[in-house]
Amino acid sequence: MTEKQKIQIPLLPLRGLLIYPSMVMHLDVGRDRSxxxxxxAMMENNQIFLVSQKEMNIDDPSEDDIYTFGTVANVKQMVKLPNGTNRVLVEGLHRAKLNEFIDHDDYFLVTIEERDNEHEDHNExxxxxxxxxxxxxxxxxxxKKIxxxxxxxxxxxxxxxxMADMVASHLPLKLKDKQEVLETINVKQRLKKLIEQISNEKEVLQIEKKIGQRVKRSMEKTQKEYYLREQMKAIQRELGDKDGKSGEVNQLKEKIEAANMPERIETVALKELGRYEKVPQSSAESSVIRNYLEWLVALPWTKETEDNLDIHHAEKILDEDHYGLEKVKERVLEYLAVQKLTQSIKGPILCLVGPPGVGKTSLAKSISRAINRKFVRISLGGVRDEAEIRGHRRTYIGAMPGRIIQGMKRAETINPVFLLDEIDKMASDFRGDPSSAMLEVLDPEQNSTFSDHFIEESYDLSKVMFIATANNLASIPGPLLDRMEVITIAGYTEVEKVHIAKEHLLPKQIKENGLTKGQIQMREEALLRLIRTYTREAGVRNLERQLASLCRKSAKIIVAGDKKRVVITEKMLEELLGKPKFRYGRAEEEDQVGAATGLAYTSAGGDTLSIEVSIYPGKGKLTLTGKLGDVMKESAQAAFSYIRSRAGELDIDPDFVEKNDIHIHVPEGATPKDGPSAGITxxxxxxxxxxxxxxxxxxxxxxxxxxxxxxxxxxxxxxKSLSAHRAGLTKIIIPHENEKDLEDIPDSVRNDLNYVMVKHLDEVLEHALAEVDNESN
Structure with missing residues (x-):
C-alpha cells in the first residue's frame, strides 16, 4: 500500500462512542474546544476527525487520553439546542491514523494519515x-433487540x-472491542474478528436466557402475593382511594430520585420506602415513615446559590443599609476576597455582640443580600430543650427535626446565611443543654457531619454562613464562644444617630405613615434634642418609635386641615411628644463632695453611674445600697479596706471607723448593677x-x-466613652492597660475627651479631686 498524503484537520474527541465509515449519526457536543x-471544520471543508476517548470521565483530554485510530467524517448539519449544547449530524467517510498533535489553544488540531481497506482473497x-x-x-x-x-x-x-463496519456498529460491544475492529485495516481479519465476537455474544445471550427462565420459575412463587396485592388495590379504588398506597409509593420514589441526595442517603430513603410499602396504611408506623421520607425529600442536599463575589457591590449594599459598623463590613469583605481566591473556604461563624437596637439582625440580612444568598433566621431566646437544636427521635409522638434542619428546609439551599438570633438567651434544664448541642453546629471541623436525631443521617452544614447575635458575652458558655469569631458592635454616637435618623429612619417612617418629604420636615436641633431627652439607648430602636410617633401626629395635623406642611422644631417636640422623658446623662453642674461619676457597661450600652457616700456618727458600720451585685459589693469592701490602710497618707483621721458609719449608695432606681469596674469610683x-x-x-x-x-x-x-460623651464629661480616667482600646473609639468622641491613663489610686485622686480653698474654711 502506498503512503497517503498527511493532512491537517480539527479533532473531535468522543466519550463512550465510536463512529465507523459510512455511518450517519447525531452527536450532542457541549465542550468549548469541541x-x-x-x-x-465547517469554515474549511466540513471534514473533522472523530476519535474515541479511552476514559469517558475526562473532560479535557490530552494526546495520551485518546486512541490513535479514528474516522474522518463529514459534518452535514449543526444546530444549537436550547440547553446550550450543539446537535451535529455527521457521516463517517474513511479510516485514518493520528500522526501528530499540533499545539492550538482553541481546539484540537492534528495531522492524520488516511488508511484504505486491505483486501486479500476475494473468494475467502x-x-x-x-x-x-x-x-x-x-x-x-x-x-430480539435489533x-x-x-x-x-x-x-x-x-x-x-x-458490511463488517455496519454489523460492528449494531453489536453491543465494549468500546475497546469496537476500537479494535476500527483499527483492523485488513478486511479478512476484520470479518473473522466479528464472526468470533458474534459467537461470544450468542453464548452470553443463551446463558442470559437460561438465567431468565430460572428467575421466571422463582417468580411464580410470588404470583399469589402479587395477585392479592392487585385485589387490595382494586378494593381501595372501590372505597374511593384512587391509586391506593402504590400511588403514594410511586410519587415518593419519584421525589427521592429527583432530590439529588448523596448515594448513602438515597439508599436509606429507598430502604425506608420499601418498609413503608409493606407496612399497613392504618399502622401508626406508616405515618412515621412517610413523615420521615417527606423531610428527607424536602431538605436541600446539593442545591446551592452562586455567591456574588464582587467586593464593590457588597460594600455598596452594606453602606446603603447601615451607617458605620466598619469592623463587621470589613470582615464580610475579607470573607468575599478569600473565597474569590480559594473557591473552597468553609462558611465563617460570626458572633455580633452589642446592645439592643444597634442593627445586628438587619446587618445579617444585608450580608445575605450582598453576597446573593438565601436568608434564614431562628430565634434562640428561651430555648432550653436540646431537642430544639438536634430534633426528637422518630419513635416519639409528634417528633420533628431540630430548628437547624427546619431552617435548612426553609432555605432550600445548602449555603444560606443562617442567623442564630439571641444566642446568649439559651437556657438549660432537665431536658438537656441546647448550648452544648450548638457546639457541633458551630464547629467548622465538625459541622460537615451534623447529626440530627430525627434525620439520623449526617447533614453537611459546612457551606452555611452562620451569624449569631448576642447582647451579653458573659452568658454564653466558654466552649461555644470559642467556636465563634466575636465582632463587637457598640452603641452609636449622637452624630451617628443623627445621620442614621436623617438618612434611614425618618424617610422610612415618612413612607410607612403615608406622608411625603414635602409634607414633613425635622430640624437638626430638634432631632438632636429628641435623641438626648426622649430616648436612652445604645441603638436606635426607641428613636425609630419616637420618629414614627412624630410622623403619625403630623399626619393627623395634615389630615385635619390645620396645616399642609409640618416643620418640627425643638419647641414642637414638647407639644407633640409631651415633656422630656430623660435627664439624659448630664454631668454634675458643680463639684460635689462624696459623689463621683463612674462609667458602666450594661446590656443597653454604656451609661454614667453616680456613686454617693455619706458619713455620719456611728461605730464603723459600712452600708451598701442601690441593688448592687456581688462584684460591686466586693469592690466597695476593697476600696474601704485600702482607704483604712492608707488613712494617714490621705489626710484622713485613722480612727474614722470607730466614730462614723459609712453609707455607699448607687442611685438610678431598681436597675441591677454589677461588674468589675467601679472600684476606683x-x-x-x-x-x-x-x-x-x-x-x-x-x-x-x-x-x-x-x-x-x-x-x-x-x-x-x-x-463607656460614648456614655461619657453624651453626659458632657470632658476628662476620663481609665486604667493604663486599656490604652490599646482607644483606637476603637470614634474620632468624634476621642477628640472631645481627655483620657488620663492611671496605674495607681493615688494618680486617680490627683486628677479627680479638686483642691480645697483654705481661705474659705
Whole structure:
C-alpha cells in the first residue's frame, strides 16, 4: 500500500462512542474546544476527525487520553439546542491514523494519515461475509433487540468492508472491542474478528436466557402475593382511594430520585420506602415513615446559590443599609476576597455582640443580600430543650427535626446565611443543654457531619454562613464562644444617630405613615434634642418609635386641615411628644463632695453611674445600697479596706471607723448593677467624703482597685466613652492597660475627651479631686 498524503484537520474527541465509515449519526457536543473544532471544520471543508476517548470521565483530554485510530467524517448539519449544547449530524467517510498533535489553544488540531481497506482473497472474503451475515441473523433472532429492517439493510450490502463496519456498529460491544475492529485495516481479519465476537455474544445471550427462565420459575412463587396485592388495590379504588398506597409509593420514589441526595442517603430513603410499602396504611408506623421520607425529600442536599463575589457591590449594599459598623463590613469583605481566591473556604461563624437596637439582625440580612444568598433566621431566646437544636427521635409522638434542619428546609439551599438570633438567651434544664448541642453546629471541623436525631443521617452544614447575635458575652458558655469569631458592635454616637435618623429612619417612617418629604420636615436641633431627652439607648430602636410617633401626629395635623406642611422644631417636640422623658446623662453642674461619676457597661450600652457616700456618727458600720451585685459589693469592701490602710497618707483621721458609719449608695432606681469596674469610683467618693475635697464635675472614671491600690483594666471602654460623651464629661480616667482600646473609639468622641491613663489610686485622686480653698474654711 502506498503512503497517503498527511493532512491537517480539527479533532473531535468522543466519550463512550465510536463512529465507523459510512455511518450517519447525531452527536450532542457541549465542550468549548469541541464546539470550536466543529466551527473550524465547517469554515474549511466540513471534514473533522472523530476519535474515541479511552476514559469517558475526562473532560479535557490530552494526546495520551485518546486512541490513535479514528474516522474522518463529514459534518452535514449543526444546530444549537436550547440547553446550550450543539446537535451535529455527521457521516463517517474513511479510516485514518493520528500522526501528530499540533499545539492550538482553541481546539484540537492534528495531522492524520488516511488508511484504505486491505483486501486479500476475494473468494475467502465473500465466504466470510456470508458466514457473518448468517451469524448476525441468528443473533438477531435470539436477542430480539435489533429490528428486521436492520437485517435487510445489512443483507443488501455487497462490499465486505462496509458490511463488517455496519454489523460492528449494531453489536453491543465494549468500546475497546469496537476500537479494535476500527483499527483492523485488513478486511479478512476484520470479518473473522466479528464472526468470533458474534459467537461470544450468542453464548452470553443463551446463558442470559437460561438465567431468565430460572428467575421466571422463582417468580411464580410470588404470583399469589402479587395477585392479592392487585385485589387490595382494586378494593381501595372501590372505597374511593384512587391509586391506593402504590400511588403514594410511586410519587415518593419519584421525589427521592429527583432530590439529588448523596448515594448513602438515597439508599436509606429507598430502604425506608420499601418498609413503608409493606407496612399497613392504618399502622401508626406508616405515618412515621412517610413523615420521615417527606423531610428527607424536602431538605436541600446539593442545591446551592452562586455567591456574588464582587467586593464593590457588597460594600455598596452594606453602606446603603447601615451607617458605620466598619469592623463587621470589613470582615464580610475579607470573607468575599478569600473565597474569590480559594473557591473552597468553609462558611465563617460570626458572633455580633452589642446592645439592643444597634442593627445586628438587619446587618445579617444585608450580608445575605450582598453576597446573593438565601436568608434564614431562628430565634434562640428561651430555648432550653436540646431537642430544639438536634430534633426528637422518630419513635416519639409528634417528633420533628431540630430548628437547624427546619431552617435548612426553609432555605432550600445548602449555603444560606443562617442567623442564630439571641444566642446568649439559651437556657438549660432537665431536658438537656441546647448550648452544648450548638457546639457541633458551630464547629467548622465538625459541622460537615451534623447529626440530627430525627434525620439520623449526617447533614453537611459546612457551606452555611452562620451569624449569631448576642447582647451579653458573659452568658454564653466558654466552649461555644470559642467556636465563634466575636465582632463587637457598640452603641452609636449622637452624630451617628443623627445621620442614621436623617438618612434611614425618618424617610422610612415618612413612607410607612403615608406622608411625603414635602409634607414633613425635622430640624437638626430638634432631632438632636429628641435623641438626648426622649430616648436612652445604645441603638436606635426607641428613636425609630419616637420618629414614627412624630410622623403619625403630623399626619393627623395634615389630615385635619390645620396645616399642609409640618416643620418640627425643638419647641414642637414638647407639644407633640409631651415633656422630656430623660435627664439624659448630664454631668454634675458643680463639684460635689462624696459623689463621683463612674462609667458602666450594661446590656443597653454604656451609661454614667453616680456613686454617693455619706458619713455620719456611728461605730464603723459600712452600708451598701442601690441593688448592687456581688462584684460591686466586693469592690466597695476593697476600696474601704485600702482607704483604712492608707488613712494617714490621705489626710484622713485613722480612727474614722470607730466614730462614723459609712453609707455607699448607687442611685438610678431598681436597675441591677454589677461588674468589675467601679472600684476606683467608690474609692474616690469615699476619700472625697472623708477629706471634704470635692470631686471634679467634669471627670468620669472606670477601673477596678486592688487592696494595694493598683488599678486593674476593664472592658467596654468604647461604650463607656460614648456614655461619657453624651453626659458632657470632658476628662476620663481609665486604667493604663486599656490604652490599646482607644483606637476603637470614634474620632468624634476621642477628640472631645481627655483620657488620663492611671496605674495607681493615688494618680486617680490627683486628677479627680479638686483642691480645697483654705481661705474659705
Amino acid at each position: 464546539v470550536k473544532a466543529l466551527e473550524q 472474503e465473500e465466504a466470510l461475509m456470508r458466514t457473518l451475515l448468517q451469524q448476525f441473523e441468528q443473533y438477531i433472532k435470539i436477542s 429490528s428486521q429492517e436492520t437485517l435487510d439493510t445489512v443483507s443488501d450490502i455487497d462490499e465486505p468492508a462496509r 467608690m474609692a474616690t467618693a469615699l476619700v472625697s467624703a472623708l477629706t471634704g475635697r470635692p470631686v471634679r464635675k467634669e471627670v468620669g472614671m472606670t477601673g477596678e482597685i486592688t487592696l494595694r491600690g493598683r488599678v486593674l483594666p476593664i472592658g467596654g471602654l468604647k461604650e
